[in-house]
Structure formats: C-alpha cells, structure tokens
Amino acid sequence: MKQFSYLWLIVILISCNNSQSTETSNQEKVNTLEFYGNTQGTTYAIIVNDPIEINRDEIELTLANFDIALSSYIPNSILTRLNEAGPGSFKYDDEFGYFNRCYLLSQEVYLKTSGAFDPTVYPLVDGWGFMKDIENVPDSTTVDSLRALLGFTNGYHFTFLFEESDDSIPKPKSEIFKKTPGAKLDFNAVAQGLAVDVIGELLEAKGAKNYFVEIGGEIRVKGKNGSGEFWRIGIDKPIENSNEGSRELQEIVQIENKSIATSGSYRKFYEKEGVKYSHTLDPKTGYPVTHTLLSATVVADNCGFADAMATAFMVMGPERSIEFIESNPGLKIEVYLIFNNDKGRMETYFTRGFQEMIIKD
Secondary structure (H helix, E strand, O other): OOOOEOOOOOEEEEOOOOOOOOOOHHHHHHEEEEEEEEOOOEEEEEOOOOOOOOOHHHHHHHHHHHHHOOOOOOOOHHHHHHHHHOOOEEEEEOOHHHHHHHHHHHHHHHOOOOOOOOOHHHHHHHOOOOOOOOOOOOOHHHHHHHHHHOOOOOOOOOEEEEOOOOOOEEEEEEEEEEEEOOOOOOHHHHHHHHHHHHHHHHHHHHOOEEEEEEEEEEEEEEEEEEOOOOOEEEOOOOOOOOOOOOEEEEEEEEEEEEEEEEEEOOOOEEEEEEEEEEOOOOOOOOOHHHHHHHHEEEOOOHEEEEEEEOOOHHHHHHHHHHHHHHHOOOOOOEOOOOOOOOOOOOOEOOOOOHHHHHHOO
C-alpha cells in the first residue's frame, strides 16, 4: 500500500533476536515468537516475547482483511471502489471497521493540522507522476484543476454518514455520499501505521505484553525485548540516495509502550530537465514542497496517528512544524526534526520528551 508513500523510516535494531524467515520459538529467548513476511508492497516483522497462541496464517489473514478495506492497489477494496465510484451514495461492508477507523482518524488529523495532512491529495499525487510515469510535469492550469479536487472537510467532496443514535458517540453508517466526480482518497500516509496498530491490538488480545510490530518501517512496541530491556530503534540519517548498504544512523532511541513513525523527502523524488521534484506535495499550493525539512519522526501512543502527523510535518516544513508542536502540547507527541539551515548545514529540533529517549554514547 505504500509503494508511493511519503514515509521513510527507520532501521530496526533488535540485538537480542536473530533475523529469520520463518517463525521460531526458543525457550532461551523468553518464549520468543518471530514472524517475518511481505505485505502492502513492503515487509513486516513481528516479535513477541510471551507464550501466546498465534500463527502466521492468523497474522496474514488480518493483513489481507486490512487490505480489502484500504488498499489502493486491490481492485475490489473499499477504497478503490469508492475512488472509482461516480457521485452519489456509496455503501460498503466494513466488516472489521478498518475503513471507518482510517477515515475518521484521517479527518481528525486533517482538522488538527489545518489540511497539511489531506487524504484527498490522490489526484495531485497522480498528476505529478508519483503513481505513474509522466512525460512532462503539470503546468499551473493543470495543478489548479487538481487542487479543486482537494479538501477533506466532511461534506465538501465526501460526506461520511452516521446512524441516528441515542448514544453520545455516533456510530458510522458505512455509507459515504460522494459529491465530486474525480475526487479520490489516498490513505498511504496513514494506513500502514494503522495496520501496525491493528496487529499490535491482535497480539494484545491474545495476551501479549512484550512485543515489537514493524511494517515498512512503522513501529509499535510494548513491554521489553528478549534481553529484558526496552526496545531500541535506530533513526536514519537523511542522506540522499542512501540504501540498505549505505545507511547511517542519526540517533538511537529507546521507547516504552509507544509507536514511532518517520516521514522524509530525501529519498523520494524524481528529476526532469535538471529539476528535482519532491514526493511530498503541499495540498495548499498543489506543488512539491521546497522547504528544508529532511525528515520528521513522531512518537505517539498509536502508530496511525504518528504516521499521519509525520507526513503533516513534512508538508509544513521546519518553522511551521516547530510552531505547531509548541502550540499543541495536548497532542502528547514527541518529535524529532532534521533540516538544513540557511547555510545548508544539517540541524535538528526535538521536544524535551524525545531528548529523554535518545541513547547517549
């Protein structure tokens, strides 16, 4: 699902576990269960340090059900069918609640960030050639026409409907009224993080108290690793054109019962006629961002929220992000930003809580 995502995370450090392609159980490793595989166009890694009853088929069935709701590459997914539908009422069967949960989380972050995170960006992403190859970059007339399809305020292009209820908490109706032909949703910048939450919740329902879940670099941890220590995660240094063999770590952090997600622009771009176009698009302007923020790492309770907020910061840029972070302590997130200063030198900004997570040499 993240084939063209904004997200670039994280080198995983699991010093207490061996990398394996199949699940294992080892009494010397506190009954460690390990699962590795492929999903959503990327890979996943799951480590559980508790003797729970779970197998690979159950995990992969959960991921498959998640894709049936939210994949933009599966023709019969709820998301794909909504995107291809014409104007009018669109009804769907959201058996596990994944689509509704993602939709409502996305609206929450859209409103909190004043549209910096905007799932209706799909037509813009497609128009700029990040979903398919294009011969020429779009001109201003094309960009303006695509921007007219953006905006995730309920009732603007899409109206999310709720059932009538005496309860103070409205219940989703699994029906959306699509107002605008051509309007489409792109949940790539939130769905992968949400999938991590879904797997984490599955493990907890089985009784897991010590686990690590990673999908495509999005991570959620609980409890401790097999060595009895809190989980340690490495954050990539934002080096252009780096790969698995040439990556360097910017920091190593130790987190407890949290999720962590990083978004960055230093690897995802294309070049035409000597001009580089960032994969991060600003919904307000319709153009790739030109600010100096290289990556944004967010630690939060839930991975879906961390994922979406990291994307929003990449749209905002360093100055607006710092102002937003310091003006919204109630969000209860910790943030680490890497950016270039006006002299082209790399600088960092981090919240006090994030500083406390950094492992000192």
